[in-house]
Amino acid sequence: MGSESFFDARTCYEEGLRLCCGENTAGDLKDVFSERIDTANRGLAERNLNEAEFAYSRGDADKAIDHLELVKTLTGDLALCEKADMLILSYAQSESDYAVQPDISSCASCAGSPGSGCSEQSPHSDDSLPLMEYYELLIQQLPGDQCQRYTELGEDFAHAYIAASRDEHHEALAGFDDSFNTVPHDIYLYEKGKVLHRLGNDREAEQHLRKAIELNGTNPLAWLTLVLILQENLRFHDALSAIETMVAEQIMPEQTLLLRADIYEAMGNHDGAVDLYIELLQTPFARAAAEKLYGILLETGRQGDAAVIFKKYLNKSCH
Secondary structure, three states: OOOOOOHHHHHHHHHHHHHHHHHHHHHHHHHHHHHHHHHHHHHHHHHHHHHHHHHOOOHHHHHHHHHHHHHHHHHHOHHHHHHHHHHHHHHHHHHHHHHOOOOOOOOOOOOOOOOOOOOOOOOHHHHOHHHHHHHHHHHHHOOHHHHHHHHHHHHHHHHHHHHHHOOHHHHHHHHHHHOOOOHHHHHHHHHHHHHHHHOOOOHHHHHHHHHHHHOOOOOOOHHHHHHHHHHHHHHHHHHHHHHHHHHHHHOOOHHHHHHHHHHHHHHOOHHHHHHHHHEEEEEEEEHHHHHHHHHHHHHHHHHHHHHHHHHHHHHHOOE
C-alpha cells in the first residue's frame, strides 16, 4: 500500500479477509482488512480518474470513458463518482462536437490524437508542465464554448482551477475569491459552488449555482452540476424541474435526456427510463445508455432484450 501498488495490496487484504472467515477472534482484524480494501479501491479509482484525463488529452475519449466507468465500480466515494459522471458527460459531448467539427482545437502541448507525440506520463503524476499548459490541458475537457471562455481568465484563476482539480479545496476557494473581480461572475459562482459541494456544503453550493444560472442561464456547467447535486440528495422532483428548463432552452439536450433517464430509474419509473435510454442509443451517448438499459432489462426480467443490447452495443473488447 505504501508504494501505491493498490491492486497487489487489495489482493493481499482480500486473501487475509478470506483467511479470517469463521474465526471468532478475528473480528477486529476483519474490520482492518475491510477498511484497507476500501482504501486500496479508492486509490485505484483515483488512478483511473487520472488515466481517464490523460487518455482524453491524447484524443482517446473511448478509453477515457472506460477508465471513468471503472471509477464508479471501484468506490462509493461521492466526490470521485460525481467527478466521473461529469467527465463522462463532458467527454461524450466533446466526441459529438468533434464529429461535427474535425478541426476542433487541441491542447497547446499535443496534437490531440493517439500517437501524436505526447509524453506517456500523465501530467497529474508530476509538476513538469508549465502552469498554463497544464491549465489548458484541463480545460480541454469543458464543452467547446465554455473552454473558449476559460482560456481568457488569466493565471490567478488558473492556479485556483488547478488546485480544485487536485482536491485542494481551501486553496481553490481562496484563489477563486482572489479572482472575483477579474472573471465572469457566473464562472466564479459555478467554480466556487462545485468546490463547496466537494466539501459537503450542498446548501451553499446550490445557492452559488442558482446565482450563477441567474446571471447566465446558458452556462451548461452550472445547470449540470445543480441537477447532479439535487439528484444526489434525492430531490428528484427539483432535479426534474431543472431538467425541464434545460430541455426548453436546448442546454446540453442529450446529456439532459441521460440525466432524466437516470432520475426516472432512481425513482422506480423503469418504463420511462427504458424509453429514454432507447432514444439515446442513436446518439453519442449510446454506450452509456446501453449499459444502463442492459442493467434495467436484467433487473426487470427481460433477459432476451438485455442479450440483444449487450450483443449490439456492449460486446466489445476492453482497452
